[in-house]
Amino acid sequence: MPELPEVETTLRGIEPHLVERTVARIDVRQPKLRWPITPELVSEMQGQVVTHLTRRGKYIGIHTAAGTLIIHLGMSGSLYFVEPETEPLFHDHVDFRFAGDGPWLRYTDPRRFGAVLWTQGDWLEHELLAHLGPEPLSEAFNIDYLYQKAKGRKVAIKSFIMDSKVVVGVGNIYANEALFMAGIRPTRMAGNISKARYAVLLECIKAVLAAAIKQGGTTLKDFVGGDGKPGYFKQELAVYGRANEACTVCGTGLKEIRQGQRSTVYCSKCQT
Structure with a gap:
């Protein structure tokens, strides 16, 4: 989507x-x-x-x-x-x-x-917007906020950062990519990750989203922008849609699992 x-x-x-x-x-x-x-x-x-x-x-x-x-x-x-x-x-x-x-x-x-x-x-x-968390590229989405939100949370980190009440707009594609960039395994419990690693993840989320916007988004199937052009970030994807292919960092075959009925692709060596 x-x-x-x-x-x-x-x-x-x-x-x-x-x-x-x-x-x-x-x-x-x-x-x-x-x-x-x-x-x-x-x-x-x-x-x-x-x-x-x-x-x-x-x-x-x-x-x-x-x-x-x-x-x-x-x-x-x-x-x-x-x-x-x-x-x-x-x-x-x-x-x-x-x-x-x-x-x-x-x-x-x-x-x-x-x-x-x-x-x-x-x-x-409006009732659809009033409950939303901060914008991921805003100053409100910072390490102190994110770490406090994660304390005690017994939910997988990928599901946590995709929760719109925590932060808006981190959908499945970009959650996969940010977690790979940060070296964090998507199945780890959100409440068991250190503040230092959250600081890295925070910057990775911002970097991935900013890069995707610059490239006009990701066209996987039928997305085109308002000008009718496709998004080109698909060419930059490191893990999403690359199950069983070689990791771009270590060469290990990427694994795919299902989390919340969504595809999760990660490197078992680079992400811990």
């Missing part, structure tokens, strides 16, 4: 084409997403001017004076631009038409696990 770097890439791709544009019309072809699209989206957002865009975790906020459009890309969703009057495909569920010349913004979601929601007031207080 699109993770934080892919969502950030999408935001950066669409923002220049949306700010200061007036929403002339919204066409909802399929309202039954993970959370149903309510009629308020159309009645309250139409006629509004987009002021700015922000991201919180894997959620994109498209802001107007009247409220905020909250978008989550789910498992396989994407936002992309189409020329006016372009016929929608089967999984193209929502179009945002804008006044004047320029492309329309289209939301597509084959599995319909995403969200297109409208909220008034502070969007960060």
